[in-house]
Amino acid sequence: MSGVLCTGAGTPVGDAVARALAEQPGVGHVLALGGQAPLHPRIQAVHADWSRMRGVHDVLFGPVCELGIDTVVHGPLHRRASDGGSRHHALDVESTRELLRLAERHPTLRRLIYLSPACVYRQRPGFPETIQEDHPLQLGLGQPWLRDRVEGDLTVCARMGMGRLKITVLRLAEVLARGAGSQLEDFLSSRVCVRALGYDPMINLITPGDVARAVVAALQADRPGVYNIAGKTTLPLSALIAAAGRIGLALPGPLLGPLYGLRARLFGRSFVYGVNRDRFHYSGVLDGARAARDLGYLPREAAL
Amino acid sequence: MQPSQRLVQAITRRLIPEHELARLHEVAHRDAGQGYDEFGMHPDGVVLAAALLRGPYRRYFRVESSGAENLPARGPGIVVANHSGMLPVDAAMLYADVLGFTDPPRVLRAVADHFVLRLPWFSTLVARAGVIGGARDSCARLLERGELLLIFPEGAPGIGKPRALRYHLAEWRVGHAELAIRHRAPVIPAAVIGAEEQWPELFKLRGLHPFGAPYLPIPLTPLPLPVRYHIRYGEPIELGRRYAPEDADRPAVVAAAAAEVRVAVEALIEQGLAARRGVFA
Numbered sequence: 375m376s377g378v379l380c381t382g383a384g385t386p387v388g389d390a391v392a393r394a395l396a397e398q399p400g401v402g403h404v405l406a407l408g409g410q411a412p413l414h415p416r417i418q419a420v421h422a423d424w425s426r427m428r429g430v431h432d433v434l435f436g437p438v439c440e441l442g443i444d445t446v447v448h449g450p451l452h453r454r455a456s457d458g459g460s461r462h463h464a465l466d467v468e469s470t471r472e473l474l475r476l477a478e479r480h481p482t483l484r485r486l487i488y489l490s491p492a493c494v495y496r497q498r499p500g501f502p503e504t505i506q507e508d509h510p511l512q513l514g515l516g517q518p519w520l521r522d523r524v525e526g527d528l529t530v531c532a533r534m535g536m537g538r539l540k541i542t543v544l545r546l547a548e549v550l551a552r553g554a555g556s557q558l559e560d561f562l563s564s565r566v567c568v569r570a571l572g573y574d575p576m577i578n579l580i581t582p583g584d585v586a587r588a589v590v591a592a593l594q595a596d597r598p599g600v601y602n603i604a605g606k607t608t609l610p611l612s613a614l615i616a617a618a619g620r621i622g623l624a625l626p627g628p629l630l631g632p633l634y635g636l637r638a639r640l641f642g643r644s645f646v647y648g649v650n651r652d653r654f655h656y657s658g659v660l661d662g663a664r665a666a667r668d669l670g671y672l673p674r675e676a677a678l
Numbered sequence: 679m680q681p682s683q684r685l686v687q688a689i690t691r692r693l694i695p696e697h698e699l700a701r702l703h704e705v706a707h708r709d710a711g712q713g714y715d716e717f718g719m720h721p722d723g724v725v726l727a728a729a730l731l732r733g734p735y736r737r738y739f740r741v742e743s744s745g746a747e748n749l750p751a752r753g754p755g756i757v758v759a760n761h762s763g764m765l766p767v768d769a770a771m772l773y774a775d776v777l778g779f780t781d782p783p784r785v786l787r788a789v790a791d792h793f794v795l796r797l798p799w800f801s802t803l804v805a806r807a808g809v810i811g812g813a814r815d816s817c818a819r820l821l822e823r824g825e826l827l828l829i830f831p832e833g834a835p836g837i838g839k840p841r842a843l844r845y846h847l848a849e850w851r852v853g854h855a856e857l858a859i860r861h862r863a864p865v866i867p868a869a870v871i872g873a874e875e876q877w878p879e880l881f882k883l884r885g886l887h888p889f890g891a892p893y894l895p896i897p898l899t900p901l902p903l904p905v906r907y908h909i910r911y912g913e914p915i916e917l918g919r920r921y922a923p924e925d926a927d928r929p930a931v932v933a934a935a936a937a938e939v940r941v942a943v944e945a946l947i948e949q950g951l952a953a954r955r956g957v958f959a
Contacts, residue, residue, distance in 0.1 A: 499792045499793065499795040499796045499811060499890065500792040500811070500812075500813065501811075501813060502811070502813035502814075502815035502816045502819075503716065503717045503718070503810060503811060503813070503816055504716050504717070504815065504816060504819055506815060571798060572797075572798020572799045572801075572802070573798060573801065573802060574718075574802040575718075576714065576716065576717070576718045576805075578710075578716075605711075606711050607711040607712060608710035608711045608712060608714060608715075608716055609711065609712035609713075609714055610714065610718065610802075612682075613680075613712060613714075616680055617712075655796075656795060656796075657716075657717070657718055657805070659710070659716040661716075661819070676711060678712070
């Protein structure tokens, strides 16, 4: 393997992935898009505006070509769920589409590992509590942030097996880390955390370290496909609130949307209740059996 | 320790004797990281359920049980029973019965209709005790893990049967047979006698679907009647030995297997009705 381009390297997940890849003896260069100092000696930072297709093109046919990089680890790049608009859509979806398009004629790129969040799955009472890779997706939801994530995931899946690019999609459990785009992290940043009265769903959490291990496992296994990457920590929402040292308050569900909308406006928070409404009512825990079997990935670190 | 955990411990200590509490703590449990399994079951939830059901099971419904030796001590299994009684009290009594008659105690993972998971509070309470939603993948996962399921093939229509049809099985769905064949799990037929008379129903409000329920039942009495429950388990039906897992995709085989289970449950119901001295005796 000649090298890896890791996008979103300014986030805890991207940073952990880039560092883990840099530790791999088989990996030559690691190019970190958005990477910030201090960097690992084997990581080279690159900065570009990926909301513009020119930015995607120039990175792919610039440093990626020069270093002979053959693998891209990519995922949706915009992290604030409360934002919307064409620029964020471009960051999350159009950049991915452009990446896939350019990869077809790229001289060195051969593999894409796409990091998708588990929120692309739909959670309803009739669906299994454990989520396998063929679980229904969250289609038809009006939240732009969530819609972009589902669209990005589907855009990548639609190209799977269609061209010369080997594609592996890793659908990740929630990463509870600041700057990782975690809705739960923003939810837990308040002293009082309000959840839906009468419901206490199960939540699965993963650490950036385990995500990095999963990426390395996917790279080594070289198995295209879609894989759920579950974390080691599974617990009810109420227990999560207590473990975070917050005060849990249960209110009727219909009040939560306006309440969190007000919170976002007053305090600039990014938690959007509409994005989380289903998983604040119904359990949905990723089933990582396929990743364990095909990639050899098992979570190691507790997230709390 | 959270206040809710302290409350649970206080309740269980008050309602369950020490030796029984120690026995219940031996319940097999797969911890997904924080004491809960992926479906939300927690050993404290099982003990709480056992504590809350102890009074109704022993004193109110005075459950008499026979054939519990047919329950597998370990490994996968599906308890298949008739369903009745307006509200699923029969599931609760079977749960308490299996917990009491297996050693080490086994949690009967009741498979609930989808709307149950939409009910506030109740959905959480039963999930902590081990109830799962009626999705095939969830059932398959638990069987692969060697757990014991409770399935009512009559489903929600079973508990809404008119009085004239009591102890007559409603439409018998076949999913349990498919699961048993595919996952080589024995089926333990069971009959619950008493539940049909436990709660007379005045009428059904069919236009109301609270939380996705098929209708809203209006009972004649505010509480169920203190009927005596009789639970009878039949000999395990080893569908997994007679059929290959791929036979689970053959509709005729699955239908025949489900019919065999139905006949076994009907026979147990007949035996139970013949042996019972009276509805309250």
